[in-house]
Structures are given as C-alpha cells and as structure tokens.
Amino acid sequence: MQLRKGDTFELDIDALAFGGQGIGRIDHFVIFVRGAVPGDKVRVRLTRKKKDFAEARIIQLLEASPERIQPPCPYSGFCGGCQWQHLPYERQLFYKKNHVMEALTRIGGLESALVHEPLASDNRFGYRNKMEYTFATEQWFPPGNPDEPKSQTGLALGLHVPGSYYKVLDIKACLLLEETGSRILTTVRNYAKESRIPAYGIKSHAGFWRFLTLRHSRALDQWMVNIVTADRNPDALRPLAAQLSAQFPKLKTVVNNITRREASIAVGEQELVLTGDGLLLDRIGPHTFQISANSFFQTNSLTVAKLYQTVVEYAELQGSQTVLDLYSGTGTIPIFLSRYAEQILGIELVAAAIQDAEKNCAANNIRNCRFILGDIKERLTDLRVKPDVIVIDPPRVGMHPDVVDRVLALRAPKIVYVSCNPATLARDLALMKAQYEIVEIQPVDMFPHTYHIEAVAKLVLRKFF
Structure with missing residues (x-):
C-alpha cells in the first residue's frame, strides 16, 4: 500500500512507543498515532510520511481498547502537559517499565538486566511543585x-x-x-x-x-x-x-x-x-x-525522596567512603548522601547551581560536601581524589563519550547512575558494561500521566579490572 500525507485508513494499535504515541502497522510499516492505546481500532489521517515511519492523528475511534479510560481533564489530548490520562495508572507503570527494558535490550544489548517494578508516585494529581x-x-x-x-x-x-x-x-x-x-x-x-x-x-x-x-x-x-x-x-x-x-x-x-x-x-x-x-x-x-525563581528543583517533591533513597541504598556507604557526584546541580544528591559518607565532591558546569548547592549545605549544617565549577571531562582529568563511589545524574542527553572514558579510567568500585531518559541510560550503560556489572535498575515514576520515567542503576566494578 502506497501511503501519502492526507490519506485516511483504519488501523489497529498494538503497542505504545516511548514518547506516548500508539503504534500501528500496515504491511510492517510503522505508524505512530498520538492519543492511541494498544487495543484501539481507529480511523486515522496521515500527517507526516518518512522513509521508515509515518505519523497520523485519530479522526474516529472505531473500537476503544479495554485499557482506555475517560480522562478527568477536559484538555487531555490537546495540551502538552500530559500524554497518558486516558490510561489507568497501573497500565502507565507497566508501559514505563517496558520502555526501560526495551531501551536496555535494543540500544544497550542488556537483555538480562534486572529491572524492578517502578516505584509509584505518591500523588497521581497535584504532584507538580x-x-x-x-x-x-x-x-x-x-x-x-x-x-x-x-x-x-x-x-x-x-x-x-x-x-x-x-x-x-x-x-x-x-x-x-x-x-x-x-x-x-x-x-x-x-x-x-x-x-x-x-x-x-x-x-x-x-x-x-x-x-x-x-x-x-x-x-x-x-x-x-x-x-x-x-x-x-x-x-x-x-x-x-x-x-x-x-x-x-x-x-x-x-x-x-x-x-x-x-x-x-x-x-x-x-x-x-x-x-x-x-x-x-x-x-x-x-x-x-x-x-x-530560577533554581532547579525536582518537580515532584514527595516522590523524589524515593529516588534519592534508592541512590542511598545502591551506594551502600558505611561512613568512610569518598563519593564523587557528577552533574551535581543544586546539591540535592550530595546532601542526601552526606550523613553516610566521609566526603563528597560535586562537579557542576553552572555557577548559579553551585551557589545554590553551597547555600543548601549551609542551611542543613552539612560540612563534608564541596563543589567544583567546570566542564566535567576537564575536571575529571585533573582529579586528585580517588572515589569509592561515583554518582552520575546527567541531563537527558546523557554523558559525553569523553566523560564516559574518564569515569572508566577512575575504576571506582561502584557507580550509581540516575537517568531521566531510558535511551541514553541504555547507551551509556552499554559503554560501561565491559568494565562494570549492571546489577539492578530501579525505575521511579516522578511524572504520572506522562511517558517520562526516571531510573536508578547500580553498577559494580568487575573483578578482573
């Protein structure tokens, strides 16, 4: 079937893509449909055609999936704030875990990675600060x-x-x-x-x-x-x-x-x-x-405590270790780890974030955290400290390959990687899997009714390194 922009046709939705779109297929050709749910039968209009995929929008819901529910928000489907209000929350968690596992398998070649059930958000609505x-x-x-x-x-x-x-x-x-x-x-x-x-x-x-x-x-x-x-x-x-x-x-x-x-x-x-x-x-x-007004702060104050507690558990600190925190931001992770470590060194590119981190440490009477301003790959080259644990919490794009190389050169016994993007998490873990065992991964749902999912990975240095 030759598809062109503007064509209308019926489509069965059989999967859900990372990004929140339903997936249908015509002769194995993938079509992404915003607002569609696996199990839906829809009539769609093609809005974009590329070599390997197409995008379409629903013009008629012919048969609703058993998974589909009525969204409580009148703007659902037209507003950029949510993508999944038409899915029950339990199914949202199911698909989010699947997206993490699919990325690990498809991008990272990590089919055997242990991925736990996601930690649910404390609030389904009203969770954003x-x-x-x-x-x-x-x-x-x-x-x-x-x-x-x-x-x-x-x-x-x-x-x-x-x-x-x-x-x-x-x-x-x-x-x-x-x-x-x-x-x-x-x-x-x-x-x-x-x-x-x-x-x-x-x-x-x-x-x-x-x-x-x-x-x-x-x-x-x-x-x-x-x-x-x-x-x-x-x-x-x-x-x-x-x-x-x-x-x-x-x-x-x-x-x-x-x-x-x-x-x-x-x-x-x-x-x-x-x-x-x-x-x-x-x-x-x-x-x-x-x-x-312009400080970075996690937008789900209640559930982020679960994420940070997972970091604490995966770091397994006994009070005498040195922790290196990369992309340290406003110091939230160092502050959470401070009572369990001897010293924590954070590296951050943004000067305003370091100023906030130092103020937050002072406000919490924390004296074993210090922060270095600069490009991470350059600062790691000059590093004089040998860390016992490295905590990595990069932006959505993940780590630069040069940063990965410098992290591997440090040969820290343990790495805890915090990710907000399953694709770059999988890519970066793939670059480290020869030297580190990927022990376990804990997804954390900070953003109900969206496709976004956080994940914390525990890595341990392999014995032959």
Whole structure:
C-alpha cells in the first residue's frame, strides 16, 4: 500500500512507543498515532510520511481498547502537559517499565538486566511543585464544532499544543498542580487582560507579558509567583502583586523576571522582587532547600525522596567512603548522601547551581560536601581524589563519550547512575558494561500521566579490572 500525507485508513494499535504515541502497522510499516492505546481500532489521517515511519492523528475511534479510560481533564489530548490520562495508572507503570527494558535490550544489548517494578508516585494529581505557563496574542481552541474558529485574537495564558511552538491553549486549570495554582492563574490572566498591555507575540517578538511560573512548597504550603516580562515596568506589576498577596494568604513572594531575549525561555537577565524575599523553602525528606525563581528543583517533591533513597541504598556507604557526584546541580544528591559518607565532591558546569548547592549545605549544617565549577571531562582529568563511589545524574542527553572514558579510567568500585531518559541510560550503560556489572535498575515514576520515567542503576566494578 502506497501511503501519502492526507490519506485516511483504519488501523489497529498494538503497542505504545516511548514518547506516548500508539503504534500501528500496515504491511510492517510503522505508524505512530498520538492519543492511541494498544487495543484501539481507529480511523486515522496521515500527517507526516518518512522513509521508515509515518505519523497520523485519530479522526474516529472505531473500537476503544479495554485499557482506555475517560480522562478527568477536559484538555487531555490537546495540551502538552500530559500524554497518558486516558490510561489507568497501573497500565502507565507497566508501559514505563517496558520502555526501560526495551531501551536496555535494543540500544544497550542488556537483555538480562534486572529491572524492578517502578516505584509509584505518591500523588497521581497535584504532584507538580512548579508549572510554567506561556502568554500569547492568540487563543487556540481544541477541534470541536467545525463552524467554530480554530483560534481567536486576544490574550491567552496556558500551555503549548503538542507539536506546535506557536499555538497556546488558554487553559483555566491544570490537574497536575494543586488547586490554588489554578486560581492564581485565573487572577493573573484577568489582570493582564484588563491591563490592556499586550502579550508578547511568539512570532512578532513584541509585547510585554511573556510567562507565568508558579512554584509551590508542599512542605510549608507556600507559593511563589514569577511573572516574566519583556520589559521593566514595575508600575504595571505592583498592583497585581498586591492583589495576589491579598487574595492568597499562602503566597510568600512575587517576583518579576525581565528578559529581552527572543528565545522562549522563562528566565530573565534581571529580577525584581515585588513582594516577600524572592525565596521559597521546601523539604525533601529531612532536608530543607532554598529555592529562588530560577533554581532547579525536582518537580515532584514527595516522590523524589524515593529516588534519592534508592541512590542511598545502591551506594551502600558505611561512613568512610569518598563519593564523587557528577552533574551535581543544586546539591540535592550530595546532601542526601552526606550523613553516610566521609566526603563528597560535586562537579557542576553552572555557577548559579553551585551557589545554590553551597547555600543548601549551609542551611542543613552539612560540612563534608564541596563543589567544583567546570566542564566535567576537564575536571575529571585533573582529579586528585580517588572515589569509592561515583554518582552520575546527567541531563537527558546523557554523558559525553569523553566523560564516559574518564569515569572508566577512575575504576571506582561502584557507580550509581540516575537517568531521566531510558535511551541514553541504555547507551551509556552499554559503554560501561565491559568494565562494570549492571546489577539492578530501579525505575521511579516522578511524572504520572506522562511517558517520562526516571531510573536508578547500580553498577559494580568487575573483578578482573
């Protein structure tokens, strides 16, 4: 069958891809279908055709899979925040484990790796402590009545439509954030509309309102509001900050980040504190962390404690070891390990992250952690310390091959690898498997209703090395 973009046809969905798309096949040719579930029979329209695969969207659900449920969110399927609300949570965990195992087998050649059942998120909804919303000059509407417009000129504040940088869905609430966050979202949207000050145009790069970032400290039940604008205009924002503070007693601070860069990043070159001190405190386990508007902090405060506890268990520290932590960020893993090790050395490329790490150590009275600023592959070349355990928590792209080589050269007895991407986890473990035994891997679900999955791997140096 010769397939062309725009073709419509029936398709049986038999698998689920990492990325959340259902998989169907015509004469063994793979077709990815967003929003489809294994067991669905669907009529689809081809939207993209490549040499080895195609993409399609559902135009009619002919037979629903027994696995399919009704999503609780009215924006499900049209919003980029979730991909799997139409799957029961137990099946989400099943597919996430499968994705880890498939990556290990297909990419890493690690068919015999022991992969445990995923540790479930403590909360299915309301688990995020941070949400970032985008302002736009045009509201995009989900497909419904064919006579209704697809978009409408006017300020929008919401989340991007999957696969579209320019379309913003003007949402009223997000179930991944606690309900107070949605009420703050509504107040900010109403104020921005009434201000008559234009939103920033994603294409025109003109306008004022750019992003709204909300942070929530679950431990203290306090909130931070960060309004990101294209220009400095405190007179326009102070009345909003005052209104928010009066309306929401648990709002601790309101800040204004200002960025003139065209890149769609909700971080400013300047920051103006409008109310409070510009900081939020949160806890993970017994430890307290200070969070500024642009600090990196794990977005699921409750479940990340399970991930860090797994790191502690896999490291098997007895109090006398030296730990090397690569990609140490704001110091959360070193702080968790500090009571079990003699000394911990973290290496991090971002200066602001090291500053946060040092502040967090001071706030928790931790004195056996120190941090080195610089490129990891260069710093490992100059390293004078011989680590007993190396903890690696890289970004989604995984480790650079030069970093892998330098890690292997250290011949540490044990490595604990923390990953947010099964594909790069498998690739990096494959590069280390000749020298290290992959003992076990523990997936941790930090992001219910999405395809994302974290995993912690325990590696032990082989005896002949």
